Amino acid sequence: MEFRTMDDDEAAEFLARPLVAVLAIDEPGWSPHVTPVWFHHLPDGNRFQVMTPRRSKKARLHGSGTGELSLSIQTTDGPTAKYLNMQGVAVLRPLSTELLHAMVEKYLPPEFHEAYLAEPPEDSMFDITPRRITSGVIG
Numbered sequence: 001m002e003f004r005t006m007d008d009d010e011a012a013e014f015l016a017r018p019l020v021a022v023l024a025i026d027e028p029g030w031s032p033h034v035t036p037v038w039f040h041h042l043p044d045g046n047r048f049q050v051m052t053p054r055r056s057k058k059a060r061l062h063g064s065g066t067g068e069l070s071l072s073i074q075t076t077d078g079p080t081a082k083y084l085n086m087q088g089v090a091v092l093r094p095l096s097t098e099l100l101h102a103m104v105e106k107y108l109p110p111e112f113h114e115a116y117l118a119e120p121p122e123d124s125m126f127d128i129t130p131r132r133i134t135s136g137v138i139g
Contacts, residue, residue: 003137014135016106019039022035023035023036023070024070025062037050037052038050047128048071049125050071050125051103053121053122054123059124062090066089067089071086071128073085073086080137081136085135086128086130087130087132087133091127092125092126093126095125099125101117
């Protein structure tokens with residue numbers, strides 16, 4: 001069994017896949033709030049974006065905390081596992097049309113695009129600047 005980190009090209013290819021990330025945000029007095037999310041990676045600025053309803057628990061916790069959160073993206077393919085973990089600082093912004101369209105293209109089959117775009121459940125987005133990124137390939 002071998003372990004190595006991903007190079008930049010491999011990480012960019014990995015992050016372009018329609019994988020579900022796990023978002024963790026501090027919940028004071030309790031364990032972190034963890035939830036699956038769709039994500040978008042902007043390689044030019046090395047930023048991550050996650051859609052969310054403004055009234056979601058993760059948005060409320062973000063507003064009352066430090067603004068820091070973590071994303072973990074992972075997959076297995078036979079005996080090989082890959083992961084990329086990111087810790088960073090997020091700003092909650094209104095949902096951009098560009099992000100909404102990018103997410104729909106990445107995650108949904110074409111026959112569902114129109115319906116999702118007509119009534120998206122999200123109205124906000126986390127714009128995340130990483131402080132640390134770690135990655136690995138095991139296998």
